[in-house]
Amino acid sequence: MAMSAVMNPGPRHEQNRAAMSAAIGGCPPGASLMAGMGCSQGEKEGGTMVEYTMEMLKSILKEAHPLDCKKLEKRWNRGYGIPGFGLIYGNRDLQAKRLYLLLTKERASLPMVSLLSSLEPYIAGERNEYMKIQGVFAALMADLGFRSDQGHGLYMIASSAGMLTHLCERYDEHWSQYPSWFREGEYIYEGFAKDE
Amino acid sequence: MRVLQRMNNHSQHYQRIYSTRGGILKGTPTFMGLDTNKELAEEYIPVRALLLGLLGRDPSAQEIAIINKVICLNLYPDIRIWTMRTGALSISNGAPFSSAYAASLAAVNSKIYGVQPLLDCAEMLRAYDPEEGLKPFVDRLRSERSIIPGYGRPLIPGPDERVIRLEELLRKEQWTPGKSYKLLKEIEFILQQDKGLYINYAGAVAALLADPPFNLDRKSMEVITMEMVHLPLLFSIVDIGQHHPKDAPLLPLKISDINYTGRSKR
Numbered sequence: 001m002a003m004s005a006v007m008n009p010g011p012r013h014e015q016n017r018a019a020m021s022a023a024i025g026g027c028p029p030g031a032s033l034m035a036g037m038g039c040s041q042g043e044k045e046g047g048t049m050v051e052y053t054m055e056m057l058k059s060i061l062k063e064a065h066p067l068d069c070k071k072l073e074k075r076w077n078r079g080y081g082i083p084g085f086g087l088i089y090g091n092r093d094l095q096a097k098r099l100y101l102l103l104t105k106e107r108a109s110l111p112m113v114s115l116l117s118s119l120e121p122y123i124a125g126e127r128n129e130y131m132k133i134q135g136v137f138a139a140l141m142a143d144l145g146f147r148s149d150q151g152h153g154l155y156m157i158a159s160s161a162g163m164l165t166h167l168c169e170r171y172d173e174h175w176s177q178y179p180s181w182f183r184e185g186e187y188i189y190e191g192f193a194k195d196e
Numbered sequence: 197m198r199v200l201q202r203m204n205n206h207s208q209h210y211q212r213i214y215s216t217r218g219g220i221l222k223g224t225p226t227f228m229g230l231d232t233n234k235e236l237a238e239e240y241i242p243v244r245a246l247l248l249g250l251l252g253r254d255p256s257a258q259e260i261a262i263i264n265k266v267i268c269l270n271l272y273p274d275i276r277i278w279t280m281r282t283g284a285l286s287i288s289n290g291a292p293f294s295s296a297y298a299a300s301l302a303a304v305n306s307k308i309y310g311v312q313p314l315l316d317c318a319e320m321l322r323a324y325d326p327e328e329g330l331k332p333f334v335d336r337l338r339s340e341r342s343i344i345p346g347y348g349r350p351l352i353p354g355p356d357e358r359v360i361r362l363e364e365l366l367r368k369e370q371w372t373p374g375k376s377y378k379l380l381k382e383i384e385f386i387l388q389q390d391k392g393l394y395i396n397y398a399g400a401v402a403a404l405l406a407d408p409p410f411n412l413d414r415k416s417m418e419v420i421t422m423e424m425v426h427l428p429l430l431f432s433i434v435d436i437g438q439h440h441p442k443d444a445p446l447l448p449l450k451i452s453d454i455n456y457t458g459r460s461k462r
Contacts, residue, residue, distance in 0.1 A: 015286075022282055
């Protein structure tokens, strides 16, 4: 259930776009998958985010501290927000809530999933951010007894299915059908300039 | 000592390893017979070492200068280009630097840009048999392929300014076109008249490397191609990673840009 839920983050997601960018030029499926997989281990919405979420949840449970969003942020925010939480294209991730409800209906005792859900009101209040699908996936992996590095890899494997689907679709297209903009005014150079 | 002993116990069960390029030989790090800590570090610049590794001999000053120019003419990081875009997307998703680099290198293995057009062009030029005749050869290519490797540029019509500049710089190095380069130009004349196509940079470099003094084989050409692309790829990633990690101007798609034409819901 969880692997299906993260199977395809959609054609707007960076990892799928990386794979699609490779495939539109005719890169073989293996190379295009490599391009996408290189991206899918990301800290923002990839395997590393899953890994950090699992570590964060395990440490909260172990240390049994009262929930303090500011401490959580100080310790776990490495530039991409609190792992497991955020917004998707500026909105709440509705898939995350759906997966959470399905999981809790399926199995009553999921302490990490419940912990993640219990963090949401605090984080939503402080940062206006909510559970993400990768966060729920991570929590479930922790509940199933996987290590955080395994959770990282499992996320990448699961999401490679959507990657493969989207990249293969590009093989029937001309390169110009994949959105590209090369208009002059939209690319601005602001770096080093040779002295006149 | 115990670790070394364990490693040496294992090595009795394996075949020997052979290398034509170097390694740590009797405790000395070596590349092409040279001690990397001594001769290589003291006397060589990277392009000279690269050519030493590919040609199996010390390159001339002309050869070094030519490859240097080939690399520099292509050194423009632009994340709108697919290979660099892949790396930029990866770094903006928080992937480690090396993974973002690996992702962009994977995207270099493409049919319409990167490694494949260069290798295919060299192969095409080498396959030409003068007995067939140039026009029939070109006509056959056009009937067999939708893209003729080495010609045309997807994004910018007209002559490739890098090719024009490369030829100027090569002439300053007293370079004279070899058989492949001459053939490349002859084919261009026909394609220009019929289809308005010009030699692209991949084609020019392919012909240059196929001819003397380089006479490179396929694998060696891949190495030069990777040398050509790796700096713009790296700098694209650095640019996004350092300056625009979250707000990378990566042409975000809108929902309205996506048209689903698959199976409808059951």
